[in-house]
Structures are given as structure tokens and as C-alpha cells.
Amino acid sequence: MNKNFLRRVLSLSLVASISFIANAQQKPNWQNLDLKTDSVFGISTEKAYKELLKGKKSVPVIVAVLDGGVDLNHEDLKRVIWTNKKEIAGNGIDDDKNGYVDDVHGWNFLGGPKGSVEFEVLELTRLVRRDAARFANVTASTVAPKDKDAYDTFIKNRTELEKELGTAKSNLAGISGFKNALDAVVKKIGKENPTLDDFKNFKPQTPLDGRIKEAILDNLKGDDFKDFYESQIAEGYKYYYNQVNYNYNLDYDPRSIVGDDPNNSKERFYGNNDIKGPDALHGSHVSGIIAADRTNNIGIKGVADNVLIMGVRNTPNGDERDKDVANAIRYAADNGAKVINMSFGKAYSWDKAAVDEAVKYAVSKDVLLVHAAGNENQDIDVEKNFPTNKYLDGGVASSWITVGASGPLDGDQLKAPFSNYGKTSVDVFAPGVSIKSTVPDNNQYKEEDGTSMAAPVVSGLAALIRSYYPKLTAVQVKEIIMKSVVKVNHNVSNMKGADTVSIPFADLCVTGGIVNAYNALKLAATYK
Structure with a gap:
């Protein structure tokens, strides 16, 4: 589901006190800044551009944003939107014969002839x-x-x-x-x-x-x-x-809008080409973090400078269906995406096997899948969280990264209070608090929190590496990102029920660190 919602514990009884957690004002673009020079725990992207990438050539990399929709006309996104050059816009013909009519900038698996699904049940x-x-x-x-x-x-x-x-x-x-x-x-x-x-x-x-x-x-x-x-x-x-x-409404079912058979996970060809949909806030915000135009001197700067965003709608305001997730992954892989960002998740799965098959397909096509860990402050080594890199048949997706969210200050509050974690299930952490990015309509920008914001930081980094080092495989890119983290060698605060406990950051994820673009690009240069 879209985890872009109020993550505060609100005691809203009028007899009780009201407690809101306001986001502290952070330096603009803090996720791309450097801990030593800027005093915020960003990923050193700007340092990498200045010291490592200046004058170097890159190739465009397609990043598929599987989400609730993307505003392709936003001033900071319109230059970086993917265009399917094999498709003629608006002619009502499937020119490239991929099964999707007029899929010029991506596809909407939540759409039908008369509109699109906005709200869904869990x-x-x-x-x-x-x-x-x-x-x-x-x-x-x-x-x-x-x-x-x-x-x-x-x-x-x-x-x-x-x-x-x-x-x-x-x-x-x-x-x-x-x-x-x-x-x-x-x-x-x-x-x-x-x-x-x-x-x-x-x-x-x-x-x-x-x-x-x-x-x-x-x-x-x-x-x-x-x-x-x-x-x-x-x-x-x-x-x-x-x-x-x-x-939670058992009587609500909007799927007739799409017109498919929602119980048939093998059905592939349904939907429409409206990649914005009725609510593109979350997907647009994610897209800006990855690739907002770095050349136009307005708005914000994405992590990657030579990326094309493919919008694939599969996530309503409610839980995504496994069928749509599987088809969205396949669509992205078939149409050239080298990185897939998945800032969604849920605690239950209807047809995990269908998603597993799609993930295996994407892995076979050399695609890196980046997934947000979730925002329930749960240990997902223990609690169920879908989709997952672990297959029902016992294998594990080799080119998959799960991302937790960190804050700007290197202290006991470094772990975002809402972020899920897991010593074996979460791979890395990345900035996910007070992240300013693009939101739909009238070229607006907004700060948001979530592992939904942390995942695209990593997707942007993966795309940056693949752009400047295009011979690297998805598995190698994952390895580079994980080996190049900045290790966190201190304890952080974490809520356990009503209590605050102090735990080693190293226990929160596989690598025990925050991703770092500068370190990753230096390491990538050593790969042959």
C-alpha cells in the first residue's frame, strides 16, 4: 500500500493531550549531502559528482517506478520521463505489439476504459x-x-x-x-x-x-x-x-473499473495508459528523489543525472494486488528498465507465487529490484512483509535490495522511528526523513517521510552506477552498494512497545550502514 500517510501516534481523544511530531527543518537536498562536510548523514552524491564524475560519460538508464502514478508534466520531471519510441501516441494501436496500446510513457494496471482505481481494500x-x-x-x-x-x-x-x-x-x-x-x-x-x-x-x-x-x-x-x-x-x-x-470495508470492491478477472494471476493484458492516475503524489515524490532534473536550476536535484523514469501504476490507496505487482514487474523488465523501485508493501499475500515468478523473470533480465522495508517499526525478520526476496521454493532473489530509512543526524536518532528493520531481511539504510521532492499539479514540492523515500535514494544510486558503469550486472551493482556503505558503529534508539531501547545500528540490517554514492562509485571503478 502507499505508506505515504500520517505516521504519528495521535492521541485524539479530546480528554487526552495531543502530541504531534513535526519534522525538523533540514538542509535542502540533505539526502545528497556529505556527513563530514555538511554535518548531515546524506549519501555524498554531490561530492561524487564534483570529485569523481566530472567530465565522465554516461548512458541513460531506465528506472521503473512501480507506484500510484507519476506526474509526467512536472517541471522537474518532464525532461526525465521515459518515452516508448516504438509507440505512436494516441493512435489507439499497439504499434510495438507488446500487448499494451499507446503505452508511451508506461502503463496503468489499475485502469480500465472508463477510469482508474484510486481506493482499494487491504x-x-x-x-x-x-x-x-x-x-x-x-x-x-x-x-x-x-x-x-x-x-x-x-x-x-x-x-x-x-x-x-x-x-x-x-x-x-x-x-x-x-x-x-x-x-x-x-x-x-x-x-x-x-x-x-x-x-x-x-x-x-x-x-x-x-x-x-x-x-x-x-x-x-x-x-x-x-x-x-x-x-x-x-x-x-x-x-x-x-x-x-x-x-477495511468488506462491501467495497472497485475492481470492476479495470474490467479484468482479479483472481486470474496469469492474465497479463489489461489496464490503460494513464500513468498519472487519480493520485500521483506518492509516485511523483519517489520519481523526483531518483531523477529530478539536475540541470534546470529549479526545484530539487535527483540522485541520478541520466535516468528515464518509466511510470507503472500498480499501487492504489490501499493494498496492491499480487497480480498487478507481478505484471508491473514483467512490464518494466520487458520494456528496458534496469532498476525497479517498489515503495509499497503489505503484511499479507494473495498469490505470492505469481510475484515470485515475475521477480525471477526480472532477475533473469539483469534488473535490480529495490524495495522499501515498510513503516511499522517492525522487525521483518519476524513479521511478514510482502513482497519479499525469499521465494516460496526456498531460493532468494539475487538482485534485490531491501531498504530501511535513516534520519539526517548521526546520533541515537539516526534510525527513523517508523522504519522497519531486520538483521537478515533489510540490506541497507538510506535517508528517508524530511525528504523534499516533486508532487503533482502546479509544479509543487513537499517534504515526506518513509522507507518509501529511502528506497528511491537507493534506486537513484543504483541507476547512477549503471549509468556510468554500464557493463556492471545488477548483482554486481547490489554488491557494490552493500560493500560501500558507511558503517554505523554506535547504538540508536528504537521503540519496543511503549519503551525506548538502545540497540546497535549493526543489528538493524545486513550491512549495518547507510548507502554512500561516493564510496560506491569509487568501488565500481575497480570492477573489471
Whole structure:
């Protein structure tokens, strides 16, 4: 699913205190800066361009962004969007005979003749819906012995769904109450965008007004109220609203929009060519981190300077379907992508075998797959997280990198508090906190947090290496990235339940370090 949502633990009961975690203002482009010279734990990209790449030749590398959509007209992306030169735009003909009509800049596996899927249920919801039909007239005492394991799994999943839906409803009620009360206070202040002083000078008329004032004074600080309201209150409300009405809703099924058979994982040719879709914020942000135009002196700078972004829509606001993931990977591999960025994930899988087959196919085509570790602060050596590089048949994808998220400061807060980790399941960490990048419509930019932001830093690095050292294989590029990390030889803070514990950073991932472009390119130069 798109993990680009409110990752704060909001205690939104109006009796409780409200606690927001505001992003600290960071240096622009910090993910590309250098720890020694810039005092932020970036990946030394700018240093690499200045000292290692100046005057060197490169070749263009196609990076497929498997996501929710890409704004191909953004000022900082339009020059780096991939174009399928074998396809004639808008003629309604599959000119290159690849099975996808007018796929000029990529493909949308969430689309159909009349539009595109925006919201979806979670995989857990789909599994419960499927099994509720299967076990409609079955009880624990009447289930056939051969079906007992499946029935027990259904009961477990249904219980989990009911629990999560209940939590979502409670959170929605809490944030709705806070939002309504805050709206009333703002109306009493009489300004659409009140300042911190306006709240300080506000005279509460009720005890509730007083609690709202106190919460805002504690959290607004020097921020613009309108921005604060949109990012904290409105986004939180939208997130829980979507959970209740879409993600956990057994009666919601938008797949008829696509017009395929969602249960047939072998079906390949469906969708439309709208790579932007109804919500391209997440995918556009990811794309900018990888490849935002480094030559135009506006906006931001992507990691890679000679990349073409292929947009492949497979991720709705909800959980991606395994069928779409598999087809998106195959499409990218068949159409020339050498790096695939996958900033999505989920805790359940409908048809892992189909995804495994697609991953094996991409690996056979010398593609490097980069996957975000996830944002639940879980140890994914223990907790399930899909897709994964581990095949059902026991093998492991050789050209796959899983990425955790780090922050800008080299101290005990280096691990992003939300980032998943795993000593054997996560390969590397990369910057994923307060990352400014491109967002859709009107050439806008925004800071976002997540392993969704860390993965494209690594995808950009992989593309940079493949661009300047095109003879290297995907497996070699992975090896270079992992061998060239900056090792972190100290402990970091991590939440375990309600407690903060101190653990060695080396225990968070295979390499025990943060990726580094400068080191990686120096190492790449030694490969023959």
C-alpha cells in the first residue's frame, strides 16, 4: 500500500493531550549531502559528482517506478520521463505489439476504459471476504478435516480485521472530534489562517476551547497554521476515513473499473495508459528523489543525472494486488528498465507465487529490484512483509535490495522511528526523513517521510552506477552498494512497545550502514 500517510501516534481523544511530531527543518537536498562536510548523514552524491564524475560519460538508464502514478508534466520531471519510441501516441494501436496500446510513457494496471482505481481494500480484507464466502455455512465443529487449517486462518484473519476496523473507527471519531472543535475555535478567532499569537490571545469560552488552545500552542510552534492543519489534521482525518470506508470495508470492491478477472494471476493484458492516475503524489515524490532534473536550476536535484523514469501504476490507496505487482514487474523488465523501485508493501499475500515468478523473470533480465522495508517499526525478520526476496521454493532473489530509512543526524536518532528493520531481511539504510521532492499539479514540492523515500535514494544510486558503469550486472551493482556503505558503529534508539531501547545500528540490517554514492562509485571503478 502507499505508506505515504500520517505516521504519528495521535492521541485524539479530546480528554487526552495531543502530541504531534513535526519534522525538523533540514538542509535542502540533505539526502545528497556529505556527513563530514555538511554535518548531515546524506549519501555524498554531490561530492561524487564534483570529485569523481566530472567530465565522465554516461548512458541513460531506465528506472521503473512501480507506484500510484507519476506526474509526467512536472517541471522537474518532464525532461526525465521515459518515452516508448516504438509507440505512436494516441493512435489507439499497439504499434510495438507488446500487448499494451499507446503505452508511451508506461502503463496503468489499475485502469480500465472508463477510469482508474484510486481506493482499494487491504489484502487482509480481500482474504476475509474470499474465505467468508467459502466458509459461509461452516463452524469449528462442522469444518472438514482437510479444510481445518484454512478455516482457522480465516477466523484469525476475521478477528484481526474486526480489531483493526474497530481501532480505525475509534481513531476516526477522535480526530473528527478534534477537527470539529478546532474548526470552531478558528471560527471564533475570526481568521482563516490564524498565527501563533492569535491562538495565544484567544480567550477560551468553554473548557473544550481551552484544551484545543493548549494543544495548538504545544504543537504549532512557528509553523504556518494552514500547512499544519493540512498536514496533521486534514491528512489524519483522510487517512482514518479511508481506512473505515475503503481499506477495511468488506462491501467495497472497485475492481470492476479495470474490467479484468482479479483472481486470474496469469492474465497479463489489461489496464490503460494513464500513468498519472487519480493520485500521483506518492509516485511523483519517489520519481523526483531518483531523477529530478539536475540541470534546470529549479526545484530539487535527483540522485541520478541520466535516468528515464518509466511510470507503472500498480499501487492504489490501499493494498496492491499480487497480480498487478507481478505484471508491473514483467512490464518494466520487458520494456528496458534496469532498476525497479517498489515503495509499497503489505503484511499479507494473495498469490505470492505469481510475484515470485515475475521477480525471477526480472532477475533473469539483469534488473535490480529495490524495495522499501515498510513503516511499522517492525522487525521483518519476524513479521511478514510482502513482497519479499525469499521465494516460496526456498531460493532468494539475487538482485534485490531491501531498504530501511535513516534520519539526517548521526546520533541515537539516526534510525527513523517508523522504519522497519531486520538483521537478515533489510540490506541497507538510506535517508528517508524530511525528504523534499516533486508532487503533482502546479509544479509543487513537499517534504515526506518513509522507507518509501529511502528506497528511491537507493534506486537513484543504483541507476547512477549503471549509468556510468554500464557493463556492471545488477548483482554486481547490489554488491557494490552493500560493500560501500558507511558503517554505523554506535547504538540508536528504537521503540519496543511503549519503551525506548538502545540497540546497535549493526543489528538493524545486513550491512549495518547507510548507502554512500561516493564510496560506491569509487568501488565500481575497480570492477573489471
